Amino acid sequence: MSENTTAVRPPTAEQPQRGVSALLGSAAGRNTGLVVALVLLCVVGVITAGDRFADVDNVLTILRLAAVIGVVSVGMTFVITGGGIDLSVGAIVALSSVWATTLATQAMANDAHWLVIVFAALAVGAGCGVINGVLIAYGRIVAFIATLAMLAAARGLAEIISNRKTQIVNVPGFTAFFDASVLGVPVLVVIFALVAVVGWVVLNRTTFGRRTFAVGGNPEAARLAGIDVRRHTVLLYTLLGVCCGIAAVMLVARTTTGSSTHGGLYELDAIAAVVIGGTLLSGGRGTIAGTVFGVLIFTTLSNVFTLNNLSISAQAVAKGAIIVVAVLLQQRLARRSGA
Amino acid sequence: MTTTTAPLLSVRGVVKRFPGVTALGGVDFDVRAGEVHCLLGQNGAGKSTLIKVLAGAHRPDEGEIRWQGEVVSFDNPTAAMSSGVAAIYQELDLVAGLSVADNVFLGHELSKAGFTRRAEAHRRTKALLDRLGHPDIPPDRDVGRLSAANQQIVSMARALSRDGRLLIMDEPSAVLDQDEVRTLFRVIRELTAQGVAIVYISHRMEEIREIGDRVTVLKDGRTVATGLPARETRTADLIRLMTGRDVEYAFPPRDPVDPAAPEVLVVRGLAAGERFSGVDFTVRAGEVVGLAGLVGSGRSEILEAVYGARRTTAGTVEVDGKRLRRGNVGAAVRAGVGLCPEERKSQGLLLDQAVYRNITVSTLSAFSRFGFLDNGAERARSQELTTALDVRPPGVDRAVRTLSGGNQQKVVLARWLLRECRVLLLDEPTRGVDVGARSEIYELIRDLSVRGVAVVVVSSEVEEVLGLADRVLVVREGRVVHEGPAREIDESRVLDLVMEGTAA
Ligand SMILES: Nc1ncnc2c1ncn2[C@@H]1O[C@H](COP(=O)(O)OP(=O)(O)OP(=O)(O)O)[C@@H](O)[C@H]1O
């Protein structure tokens, strides 16, 4: 192309972005709306609650609360990016927490090793995920319906197993491990960070992640490109199931109980965090960093409200407003940066 | 009414910018009542953008549009339509889930006292479809269940239903076969006789010659020539105006296939219900086999069945002597079969994703170690291919959605050229691609066959099938009615075979 009449300017945004600074720059750029929202919330927190908000212990509390729903949300990001949805996450967390804390499991854990509890929770989560995935991919049941069924069934099963009683955990090794801190950071928060980092790497740097975008963006094109879309779908739901298992372990550790009421409304919290983070609900576009911001925004919001002794109902109203504002902000900024 | 000499539409200095790209950098041209005005230009020259500006789908950044002598600004498609401008877009814009009749009258529903007049809408839709030579399309059928070609017919019916004074058609013939193009031309002649003006876009020179009155050539978003007589201007001159260079518009010469070359693909007795049956053919290493036939004759279905993407009721497919599992794409892919699908948008592209991701999606394992992708290598290989195919603008990080139709087609093709296939099935590989890039694609297909790949090509352009293939299969109504060397048959004979018995 040597002609001098060319109207096609070489676009500057085209250059592949290399290096950590470019990477951080673009990630921050895409998440500006979320960062602004989070900062605003913190300002409100400091103004209304002062030192009670801006306190190391309080910040750690926020992070500890964010950790559990955060792990679920990272898994949810994969499923939604892959064109699906999962309404059963809260129920799976409840079932995993109950199954991992039955008297029998606890006895085994005390005899053998406290890791038995962890494995039990992960296995139950993975199992539920596989069932969801198989029903959706091979049974061709719409994801919304299949996981709605799982929601009902898993919570029901949790109630049967626990007899609607709260199961207290009495496995000293388990509680000690998860209560600890690494360099001042609670283990639960470290787990969340690890899950988020691994999630980011898998989504953005591996063939599995790339296929997830393809399957969510255009399933027919993905199939004709040679991707086994059904198998991939099962893997996505299984991955989310495992995340629910991890979340169950964390929740059991934090509350020292297993209960069929654990994980209430997690499905809505996780979906909301994922969507305000910038992941497209129709699939094909997803961001782990955005999801992490989404989770932090919601958790901080609850914290500010609790510190000000405001009711749960007021929190719900604010949550609704925040979803709308964050999404609007996000759209404006994304358009301006030409992304 | 204006006199015939005063232009119906006149465009001066129109500019349209997208982020990072100036799609139109100053376009001038006039359209007179009753003429067929052809727009020519390479892929990405700005033709589709221009017609979207004219039809009110895009707002120009600069410039002036006069309609019957008055300066107008069409802020939205409704404004354009109420002035009498209707458009058939390159990318179909029908609403799946609604019926054919609902789509035709979408936005100008027939109603009486607030109630829709369904019977009347059906009657008029039927009349329009008859006029377009398609009484077979039921007005109450869900548009989403029609083939691409029939959807194109419905878009045309929709544009006609507007009774416009100016009808703009963006590559209407790309998904039509020769017979349907003939019907389209008949309708165009009827319209121009009534004084309707047509703006016609196509990459096929023969069509321009046959239907066009005047030609305007766009290059890189600017008018480089306007008002050329469509019949008298030499093809070589038009191509030079479009590309700025001389393009060899010919098929590369081919050596005869080695008769001792192994048979790579063997298809025996393949059948799928009523769609096709008794399909037998073999393709040797290094051979190109062409499938000719009407749109809807079963050509694409046969390819999809060989690829395992469509259920078959009988027959076998063997690659390198090994039988493939039926209806299993994974098995075909593992055996080294690739399919470049017919419809780029619904079957091929991940529209919101970057060009390089679209190209490497079926070759990911070649770019990964332990599941981790090598982004740099992906970009580099994609860049090589997009350069070879002249994809414009050149960057591989651009979302495919922002590319022009022909350039999107090149991206789908690049995906399959990248993959080292044993058998490559190409369904309309050059749909919407300009003449310059076409010869590149023909070269690349030939290179593949020289390297020993077995290639099957489906095309609605008989000339392309005959020029590319060593052997030709003619498909009619789901059966192979002729098989023989490409050099022993000519275009008119193929057309006879294709049409025989379909008139009944
Ligand atoms: N929505 C968009 N965003 C960004 N760039 C765009 C958009 N639409 C078109 N372009 C760019 O504008 C230029 C002109 O595109 P256009 O679709 O008008 O080409 P065309 O002449 O119709 O080509 P083709 O023959 O391939 O259909 C191209 O460089 C294209 O990439």
Ligand SMILES: [Mg+2]
């Ligand atoms: Mg176009």
